[in-house]
Amino acid sequence: MTDSNLTLANLLFPDLPYTPESLETLYPSRTISTVTRFGPSPTGFLHIGGVYTSLLSERIAHLNDGVFYLRVEDTDDKREIENGVSMITEGLAKFGITIDEGPIGLGSADIGSYGPYTQSKRGSIYQTYIKELVARGIAYPCFLTEEESAAIREEQNLAKQPLGIYGSYSPWRSATLEEVRAAIAEGKKYVLRFRAHGNPSKRVKLHDEIRGDIEMQDNFMDTVLLKQTGIPTYHLAHVVDDHLMRTTHVIRAEEWIPSFALHIQLTEALGFIPPKYIHIAPLLKADGGGKRKLSKRKDPEANVEFFFEQGYTVEALVDYMFNIMDSKYEAWRLENPTADYKMYPLTIDRLPLSGALFDIVKLDSIANAVLTKLSTEELQSQGLKWAQKYDKDLAHLMEIYPDMTYKALDIERHTEKDPRRFTKFSDLRGQLQFFYEETFETLRNSAPFLPDCITPEVQKAFIEDYLKNYDATMERDVWFEQLKNIAHAHKFARTGDEWKTGEYIGRVGDVAMMLRLLLCASSKTPDLCYTMRVLGREVMEKRLKR
Ligand code: GLU
Numbered sequence: 001m002t003d004s005n006l007t008l009a010n011l012l013f014p015d016l017p018y019t020p021e022s023l024e025t026l027y028p029s030r031t032i033s034t035v036t037r038f039g040p041s042p043t044g045f046l047h048i049g050g051v052y053t054s055l056l057s058e059r060i061a062h063l064n065d066g067v068f069y070l071r072v073e074d075t076d077d078k079r080e081i082e083n084g085v086s087m088i089t090e091g092l093a094k095f096g097i098t099i100d101e102g103p104i105g106l107g108s109a110d111i112g113s114y115g116p117y118t119q120s121k122r123g124s125i126y127q128t129y130i131k132e133l134v135a136r137g138i139a140y141p142c143f144l145t146e147e148e149s150a151a152i153r154e155e156q157n158l159a160k161q162p163l164g165i166y167g168s169y170s171p172w173r174s175a176t177l178e179e180v181r182a183a184i185a186e187g188k189k190y191v192l193r194f195r196a197h198g199n200p201s202k203r204v205k206l207h208d209e210i211r212g213d214i215e216m217q218d219n220f221m222d223t224v225l226l227k228q229t230g231i232p233t234y235h236l237a238h239v240v241d242d243h244l245m246r247t248t249h250v251i252r253a254e255e256w257i258p259s260f261a262l263h264i265q266l267t268e269a270l271g272f273i274p275p276k277y278i279h280i281a282p283l284l285k286a287d288g289g290g291k292r293k294l295s296k297r298k299d300p301e302a303n304v305e306f307f308f309e310q311g312y313t314v315e316a317l318v319d320y321m322f323n324i325m326d327s328k329y330e331a332w333r334l335e336n337p338t339a340d341y342k343m344y345p346l347t348i349d350r351l352p353l354s355g356a357l358f359d360i361v362k363l364d365s366i367a368n369a370v371l372t373k374l375s376t377e378e379l380q381s382q383g384l385k386w387a388q389k390y391d392k393d394l395a396h397l398m399e400i401y402p403d404m405t406y407k408a409l410d411i412e413r414h415t416e417k418d419p420r421r422f423t424k425f426s427d428l429r430g431q432l433q434f435f436y437e438e439t440f441e442t443l444r445n446s447a448p449f450l451p452d453c454i455t456p457e458v459q460k461a462f463i464e465d466y467l468k469n470y471d472a473t474m475e476r477d478v479w480f481e482q483l484k485n486i487a488h489a490h491k492f493a494r495t496g497d498e499w500k501t502g503e504y505i506g507r508v509g510d511v512a513m514m515l516r517l518l519l520c521a522s523s524k525t526p527d528l529c530y531t532m533r534v535l536g537r538e539v540m541e542k543r544l545k546r
Pocket of ligand 1: 039041234251253
């Protein structure tokens, strides 16, 4: 620490309430072995990748009697939005993710003694450490204008050198105290940069808990630590916070691997013991034959709300994500179909190292299994709750026709033939719409045409006959035999051989399709026999005879 560095540090940060030593006392070491965190930027919605990371971090903490905390990383002031924090906490709560510390109290008030848990409220803490780095000559103010930086890049381009502010390309690196004083007196704006070693050919080995040692180019850039606004960059802020909040495991997206060397340099420069790092692979999306990261802007499914809107259950989403995290989870789930996911002994050992494709087919099959496990009462009540939020018209009909709704949902469920019609709650509308008069009317407007062989005369005669003989108490097999026989009497072939004789106007299938279309205005309905039972004689007569 030279005198002029110390003078510079005091000039830039004249009165700060803390020193690194006082912060050590304010944020004492914890006695627990595992402290993890989720550090989202409140940018407007909860990303499915964020849920994935927090599920993992929360489990790793709590399975080891540790602490999981939420830290709001709002240093990128432009992107911040109102209610961003409550959107995150409410979203995580839906997944049953228990947060021990963070802005999780009433009105996003802090809970926990390692706060504030919002980076924008920690300005003087970050400045304390930057001041320390300036005093030790490891950080310096840089007054370059945008034009000057652009000119440096231009020069580097021509010389085929890496682009950026570093080493001999950083004019303010070697500025004297007087030059800095003069620039400040002129009112020039400045950032504070890290003084890296500036040697692009130096390499380092860094340890990741799931990837092992990663060898990479060492950081040589004089990265910005404090922006012109006095707000720190993520690099500095998270290193300071993870230290003071006593994080033991940093579980974060692999997109941070390129800055890993810088983070370790900063940690060491500040005299902190580095936490363990776990860089997890992102969720990917298939795109034009390739794969890419789910994009906040382009992909609606990046937002968890998308899945809630569709009526995927939390259980299905959690099971799906656990399947990605740990290849042994699926077998465990089969053995423990109703167990809380928190009973699963998740470890980081089997985390995938390359991005998992977000596989909607797999999610659907899990989601289908989850809804299939529900009793029909549960399906009805959970479905109603979903509809009250996302499909109000349907909710209204479900409320005024509870019995019919129950019977319609119950068709063939939990039988040998269970067609497992429900994957997500938004499937309810498609499966219920035939039964309510109100939605049936809308369907009729776009109903498919009857098969060609059904002329108005044939239709009228068959229906008269059918209604005369129809009996709702018939077993399904008997019901079908009867349908075939009545159809046969009206010149519809019961078998392929009969049809080949050329003596028939159509087949039994045509008659069944006619009934389906007249009764449901759709060719895709639940089993016809049970559908008829749910509709009841009165409705059947009305729909068949009009
Ligand atoms: N705010 C960072 C992000 O949203 C957090 C990264 C980390 O967990 O350290 O990517």
